[in-house]
Structure formats: structure tokens, C-alpha cells
Amino acid sequence: MVTLTEEMKKAMATIKAFPVATASKDGWPNVVPIGFLELVDDETIWIADNFMLKTLANVRENPKIAIFVWGPETKGCYQIKGEVSLKTSGPDFDKMQETVRAKMAKAPAKGLLIMKITAVFECAPGANAGAKIL
Numbered sequence: 001m002v003t004l005t006e007e008m009k010k011a012m013a014t015i016k017a018f019p020v021a022t023a024s025k026d027g028w029p030n031v032v033p034i035g036f037l038e039l040v041d042d043e044t045i046w047i048a049d050n051f052m053l054k055t056l057a058n059v060r061e062n063p064k065i066a067i068f069v070w071g072p073e074t075k076g077c078y079q080i081k082g083e084v085s086l087k088t089s090g091p092d093f094d095k096m097q098e099t100v101r102a103k104m105a106k107a108p109a110k111g112l113l114i115m116k117i118t119a120v121f122e123c124a125p126g127a128n129a130g131a132k133i134l
């Protein structure tokens, strides 16, 4: 497990919709914008499943997931990779439903993807682009 830096956390706080990439077992990539994505501790990200179809099918057969953190207000660009587990009941799931429905009363909030961060790579252009930084 890796722990995000303060700079990375600040960058995440500025993003309104994160690109979330998954892949099927046979390697088809899929990328979607996700608004309900929250860093719950320095190494764990919660992602709310409201409308996922291919993303959900993918994580059921292949738990590997990637996002990138970049926007006009971020200082750097960070590519974050990890593995997810899916929860559809329990205290974490209930907390996610409460948070999501506080912002969007009729949200399905049908699942919680718990992403454990395993690596972070640089994605700003330059000599270090692509390099593993955590």
C-alpha cells in the first residue's frame, strides 16, 4: 500500500470528475467520468456506483483500476493505480449511500468500490513523465 502526499491530496480536492479506467479480463479498456470519488484515508479511495455498467462488470472480473488527477487548478498530474473490492451492504456501504444521497437525493448509490492504492506515477509532461513516484 502507498500513502499519498499532501500535494497529491490537494490536487485531488480540486477535481470535479475523475477519469476512472478499468479493463475486462480479456483486456478491453473502459474509461468513465466519476464525480463521487472520495479519498477516505491516505491510501484508500471510495467510488460510488450509481450508474456503472461496464465498469462494474470489469471490476467483478478484474479488480485493477486506474485514475488520473489533473485539472486546470492542480500543480502536477498523478496517475493512481490500485485494486478495488465491491461492497453492496455493511457500514461503509451505508455511509457512502448517506454521503451520496445528501448531495443527490434520488441517487441509486447501489454499490461502493473501495480502491486500495498500490502505486502512483507522474503524468505531467517532462523528463519524469510516466515514472513511478510512489
Ligand SMILES: Cc1cc2nc3c(=O)[nH]c(=O)nc-3n(C[C@H](O)[C@H](O)[C@H](O)COP(=O)(O)O)c2cc1C
Binding pocket: 017, 030, 031, 032, 033, 034, 035, 036, 037, 048, 049, 050, 051, 052, 053, 054, 055, 056
Ligand atoms: C460528470 C459525470 C460524473 C459522473 N459521476 C458518476 C458517479 O459518481 N458514479 C457513477 O456510477 N456514474 C457516474 N457517472 C456516469 C458514468 O460516467 C458512466 O456513464 C457509467 O459508469 C456507465 O458507464 P460504463 O458502462 O462504462 O460503466 C458520471 C458521469 C458524468 C458525465
